[in-house]
Amino acid sequence: MLGALRDGAPRRIGPYEVLARLGAGGMGEVYLARLDTSGEFFAVKTVRRDFAGDPAFRDRFRREIRVAGLVRSAHAAAPVGGDADAEVPWLATAYIAGPSLAQAVRRSGPLPVPAVRALGARIARALADLHAGGVLHRDLKPGNVMLAVDGPRLIDFGIARAHGATTMTATGLMVGTPAFMSPEHVAGARKVTAASDVFCLGSLLCYAATGEDPFGDGPLAAVLYRVSQADADLERVPEELREVIGACLSADPADRPAPEALVELLGGERQAPPWPVPVREHIGEYGTELAQLVAAGGPLLEVPATAPVVTSGPPGLHFAPTLAPTGPTVPPTPPKRRRRALLAGVLALAVLGGGLGAYLLWPEPETPRKPVAAGPKAPAGPHVTGVDDQGLADASGVVPQNAAQRPAGWKPWRAKLSEPAFGCSGNERVLVCRTTGGRYEALDPADGKRLWGARPSVQPDSEESFVGPTGGIFLAQEAARPIVHDGLVVLAFGDVVQVRDARTGAVKWEKPAWAQQGEGSRPVVADGMVFVAAPTAQDQTNDIENVSVFAYTLADGRKLWTKTLTNGDLARSEYRDFEPVAYAKGIVYALSDGGIIAYDAKTGAVRGQVEQDARSCEEIKVFGAYAYCVDVSHSAGTAERAHLLDSTTLAPRKSLPMPPTGVDPAFVTERVAAGVVRESGALKVFDPRDGKELGSYAAKAAPAGLSQAMSAPLLAGDQVVYADYASLYTVRIGKDGKPTGLRVTPVPGAPGARVDQDPANPSSGVTYREMLRTPDLIPVGGLAYLVYDQGVVASVELPR
Incomplete structure (x- = not known):
């Protein structure tokens, strides 16, 4: 504390x-x-x-x-x-506002098996990430694992070292904690390898499951001898965990599972760890303590011997009146004022989307608490796996901001891709873009340096993306938009779906399944699964491919299930981009020839389908218990409507007024939504419940003879964020859900407005390279990554 x-x-x-x-x-x-x-x-x-x-x-x-x-x-x-x-x-x-694993086990006892599995999978993933960067931890123990609401965090790399480097300790100094060492630690620091970290993780999981050190106690020499022989006592380890922990504690490093394999052996990272109630309460005390400190308005100082002692804080909080740097003691805040100050501090942190909101809004096991009705809800556990122009996998356009996801050593930067790009995705590990030539290029989010490139070359004659004279879209290599998901990148092109390592570009697996759809098509990736569209048959009468949705495991590409989206009787004029479109809470949504269908993500069982009046919806945005969609009209005179649906069954909750004229909603929450007006580029913020406009912000005019293009807005934390070719625009959303003003931030190195090419070429159409296209905006960790249509990339900090 x-x-x-x-x-x-x-x-x-x-x-x-x-x-x-x-x-x-x-x-x-x-x-x-x-x-x-x-x-x-x-x-x-x-x-x-x-x-x-x-x-x-x-x-x-x-x-x-x-x-x-x-x-x-x-x-x-x-x-x-x-x-x-x-x-x-x-x-x-x-x-990390929470106890260490050691503190939690000492206070509350061993963790239940599901919590141990989830804990181990996440720490194994952390080790995989360290090892991928050429780093060993070398002191993995319960005191170096912190427990937060949304999962554990590995800390203290103070004795870590890069592969191949000399030891960071003085010669002969033993590195590590005896009960949680590996045999290689005991043999000498220079013998420690990545497999040594896995051995230590086995010891840590044994401790978490039993509350006891795996190699017993007694004299130090005896403990070290048992470690050197890998002589661990696993009798008290639950049977469900004994095999995997035993594999980690193998005497031969070659027999220990790799961290990536261990993630799957422990059940993957599909859900947050189910901490038992005493551990949740323990974590909550840290959040309350932090709120107390924020409410006090200053640092926590030692109380002079003559000063009154304040005891109204939570257990373990050594709370003291705030002292001026050189002045006298400030009297304690009266109880009512202090309560109001605490509430203000709590609300401020919740609105900022930081970790504290997660502690305050964490649901009980069976009866979730109602969210605080104060503007856009601060998400609990705001870890972001990856962001693209639709936000997260739920396509709601809402992107939590988490300062922990800012790349180490980041400073504003500018870079240039080898060719123009359209369609990017990123997180704190990698930024990946699809180019107009059907290639993929990956940049380091910390400094913009190139990490790797991928050139499919499955279709040698498909080297340029273009719009044909009749409006048909032809994408080079049939390349989809990339999806970044934690340490992996999912690509789809030609007739394959491929998963690569985010940092190295190394191919993890590849499957023959992909059907080119539209410019915005992409795989849907969430909770350890990949969902893609793929052809299953072809109607010889009208040369139209029937399409199915395929579900694969993200770890190894194992096929889970497949469901048909079309029936083969469609006319070409009825053909749409039939594909997965969103994912939320164990449900994947796909567009079929009967409208949007909700499938159970693990089994493929149908959970719901839109009714007739919503069959014209082609996209869906999921938020909480609701889903929002707008009709897409393909014929003149057709009435358009917005629909509020049940997010599980897709049954109608109500038919809503349309958004402001000309606005395609880019993000939607329960109380606020926004989009850019197609004709003017102005931002419109509106209430999705009644279509009432809450704010309008005109686009900045381009100089004479030049053109601008505006990105789709996203809700990043508590502010609407969008960009043009010169600036970043932010509109803060107040606690009442209403916009509170526009801020314009010039982007250094941005290309600025440019001459628009004439798209009207009746003989050959126009290439994407020539087109004026909107910037890609990726907000992650309080930063904005901006990718402009001619290949310029810039990274700046979001205004606070």
């Missing part, structure tokens, strides 16, 4: 304001800090002054900072900066 700052403790470390003390180790102190007055909190580790005076130690610490910068994982506390040359060297990582 949080501790008060002692006399002489720093008030600032680098750019961070110090708020409280988190603890201490042999090397120095660890503090809770924040960046100015933002809602983002960090753990900042400092070095003792006697160590800081040693040049060799500074060199080792400098390497530690570099190693931390290699770590990018959704299940590890993200490093955000450090300075080995400061007077007091420091390293900052994301702060």
Whole structure:
């Protein structure tokens, strides 16, 4: 829990304001800090002054900072900066408001089997991410795993080192914690490998499942001997876990499963860990404690011996009145004022979409609490697996922002792809774009440097995307938009679907299944599954392919099920982009010739289908218990309507008024939606319940003779975000769900307005390379990645 700052403790470390003390180790102190007055909190580790005076130690610490910068994982506390040359060297990582696994087990006892499986799968994924970056953890133990609402986080890479580097410890110094070492640790630090981390994970899971150290207690020499022989006592480990933990604890490193395989052996990452009630309550105390600190308005300071002691805080909170830096003690806030201040601090954090909202809105096991009705809901557990122009897999256009997903070492950057792009997806690990030539290019989100490229070349004569003279769309290599999902990238082109490693581009698996649909077509990826459209037969009468939806496991491409979307009796004028269109809460939605259908994602069983009056909907946006769609008219005089549907059965809840004229909704929540007017590019914010306009923001006019194009808006945290060729635009959504003003941020390196090519070419159509196309906007971790149609890419910070 949080501790008060002692006399002489720093008030600032680098750019961070110090708020409280988190603890201490042999090397120095660890503090809770924040960046100015933002809602983002960090753990900042400092070095003792006697160590800081040693040049060799500074060199080792400098390497530690570099190693931390290699770590990018959704299940590890993200490093955000450090300075080995400061007077007091420091390293900052994301702060995880929760107990360590060791604290949780000591207080509440062993975890149930489902929680151990989920815990292990996520830590295995974190190890896979570390190893992919060339980093070993080397001290995996219960004290280095923090438990948060949405899952565990691996911390403390202080004795990690890159593959091939010399040890970061002094010669002969044993690295690791005896009860959670591997045989290679005992043999010598230079013998430690990636398999050693897996052995330590086996020990950690044994502890989580039994509450006991796997190699017993007693004299240190006896414990180390049992470790060196891999002589673990697994008798008390539940039978369901014994085999997989035993495999991790194999004496021969070659017999231990790789972290990627271990993820699947433990059940994958399909749902948040089902923490038992005592652990949830334990985690909640940290959230409450953090809210108390925010409400106090300043750092947590030691109370002088003569000062009154405040005891109204939660258990374990050493709460003290806030002191001015050099002034007298401020009296405690009266109870009513303090309660209002606490509530204000809590609401502010919830609206910011940070972790605290997750603690406050976490549902009970069987009776979920109603969401706070104060504007767009702050999502619980705001980890983002990947973002494209529709937001997340639910296509709602709502993208939570999580500062922990900011790449280590990020600074604003500008890059150039090898050719124009249209269709991108990204997260903190990779930004991948489809080019007009049917290729894929991957950039590092931290600095814009090229990571890898993929050139399908399955159709040698298909090297350019274009719109034909009659309006038909022809995509080079029949390439779909890419989808980034955690550490993987899913591509579909030609007649295959392919999964690659996000950082290296290495192919994990490939299956012969893909049917080119439209420009916006993409695989749908969620909860360890991939859903794609693929041809199953061809009607020889009208040369139209019948299409089915195929479901595969993301880990290895195993086919789960397939369902037919068309019946073969369609006229060409009736053909649509029949394909999966969204995913939410275990349901995948696909467009069939009978309208949108909801399938159980694991079995393919039909859960629901739209009724006749909503069969003209071709896309769907899912939010909570509802789904929203708008008719698409293919004939003159057809009345259009917006529909609110049950998100499971697709039964109609009500028929809604249309959005403002000319607006295609880009994001939808229960209280606010927005889209860009097709003709003018103006942003319209409206209430989806009644179609009433809440705000209108005109597009900035382009200079004479030049043209602009506006991206589709997304709801990033609590602000609407969209862009043109010169600037980033943000409109904050207030607590009442209403927009509160427009902010224009110029984007350095943006190409600016340009001359539009004449698309009217009756003989050959127009290529995508020549077309004026909207920018791609990817908001992740408080940053915006902007991909312009001529291949320029820029990354800037979202306004706060």
